[in-house]
Amino acid sequence: MLVTKQSLLRRFWYPVMPVAHLTDGPKPFRLLGVDIVLWMTADGTPAAIADRCCHRTAKLSRGYCEAGRIVCGYHGWQYDRSGAVVRVPQVGEGRDHRSAMRTPAFNAAERYGYVWVALGDPLFAIPEFEEAASPSYRKIDQFYDVWQCAGLRLMENSFDMAHIAFVHRDTFGDAGSPKPAAFTITKTADGFVMESEVPVVNRDLQKEVLGISDDTTVRSSQAIWYIPFLRKTRIKYPTGLVHSIVTAATPIDDARSQIVQFCFRNDTESETSTADVIRFDNAVVEEDKYILEGTDYDVPLDYRGIEASMASDRPGLLIREMLRDLLAAHDEPEATNHRAKGDDAMPLSH
Ligand code: FES
Ligand SMILES: [Fe+2]
Structure with a gap:
């Protein structure tokens, strides 16, 4: 399974960073291959949007925070947690920029001292411990x-x-x-x-x-x-x-x-x-x-003919089976570099 090509995986919460890392300004993170920027808003809750200014593509994580908004370090455009541009300092106040200018925004929450992010609509809540x-x-x-x-x-x-x-x-x-x-x-x-x-x-x-x-x-x-x-x-x-x-x-x-x-x-x-x-x-x-770190990252959910197994592997095989079932329930095929399955299937080099 190639996780960045599996859109269903965007629908889970992941802990991405200790919340304390946001005390001195915005921080970048790459989640499932998507570059995001995290910062702390005025009400003390974290926000996550795409780390790319819609003006000239500067990384917003190289900007700073002001009054709970994130400010692009290049020309000072300001974004709120919805990803909308809410201030263009070259134009001044009083103009509504929301309809036209924005960058994608994602779900963000704080739990257990960490910022959790879900790129899409979460299928499950953050677990209660x-x-x-x-x-x-x-x-x-x-x-x-x-x-x-x-x-x-x-x-x-x-x-x-x-x-x-x-x-x-x-x-x-x-x-x-x-x-x-x-x-x-x-x-x-x-x-x-x-x-x-x-x-x-x-x-x-x-x-x-x-x-x-x-x-x-x-x-x-x-x-x-x-x-x-x-x-x-x-x-x-x-x-x-x-x-x-x-x-x-x-x-x-x-x-x-x-x-x-x-x-x-x-x-x-x-x-x-x-x-x-x-x-x-x-x-x-x-x-x-x-x-x-010496194992192959393209873990085959359908492992037959690719990886041999023994009885104690049952939990790991159940993990793969449950992921396969969830993908199938959402009509999403497994993305993988392994060849079509079969008894003679072998992994392709990559
Ligand atoms: S590139 Fe962000 S304001 Fe210009
Ligand atoms: Fe171990």
């Missing part, structure tokens, strides 16, 4: 990085029990126990919930972060996939500690994803410092990143 509403939990912002891989690769990796023993052999995996843990999956309206009990190795840093001194422990995991590129993994340890990780692989273009990760924990800063929580998760995430 129960931990955000609970005083028992603190939120830790963890990562905001660009990865050279498709969002689908990261999504299926999150639900892939077989990779732990290999990719994470230096952190919490056990290379001597390659048999993946069992799991159950329940479909939801916008994804699925997967539950499992995962035995893990408890090495030194993890012992510190978990407050567990044993050399092994068990993660009771409830992992939720939100179609297409968002997941939450809620891990509960035998001590009652809950570490709930939200990871988005926001699609920048076909080959790159903006990784946004934050977590909720029901312990305190004095029990485990923010720096240690980030340090441990970073070690794990870097292991995934190294492998995933």
Whole structure:
């Protein structure tokens, strides 16, 4: 699937940037291959419009904000959040420019400390995370990085029990126990919930972060996939500690994803410092990143004859199946560089 050619993907909310990045002016972002500019309006809500002035195509992100509007840095035309030109300083006040001059505008909202954008009419709401509403939990912002891989690769990796023993052999995996843990999956309206009990190795840093001194422990995991590129993994340890990780692989273009990760924990800063929580998760995430950046970004939704599979791949195959079904329900074919499917189909080079 080539995400930039799949118009249905424009109809989802994606977290694109920490809202704090907008305190010193407008910022650019590329979402599904579309260049947008984000800024903070006068009422304290973020706005997103195309990053291209309708006058002489200057990037609006190279302008500035004034009274909640964005001002083009080239000749000073001003836009509101609807994308309408509301002031042309060379003409002066009192003239209505709205009918003729505008640039496309997109849905923008703030949740969980991030700006979320949907380029088209959203099919689903931004997910509610129960931990955000609970005083028992603190939120830790963890990562905001660009990865050279498709969002689908990261999504299926999150639900892939077989990779732990290999990719994470230096952190919490056990290379001597390659048999993946069992799991159950329940479909939801916008994804699925997967539950499992995962035995893990408890090495030194993890012992510190978990407050567990044993050399092994068990993660009771409830992992939720939100179609297409968002997941939450809620891990509960035998001590009652809950570490709930939200990871988005926001699609920048076909080959790159903006990784946004934050977590909720029901312990305190004095029990485990923010720096240690980030340090441990970073070690794990870097292991995934190294492998995933070596995978093909054109993930075939119809994988037959292109990728071989095993039983533990079922969650990833369900992700592809549910995306295929959603595309079919909207009469949209899969956009891909792979040749027509069949037993002898092979990926084209690209
Ligand atoms: S290019 Fe933006 S005002 Fe001229
Ligand atoms: Fe992993």
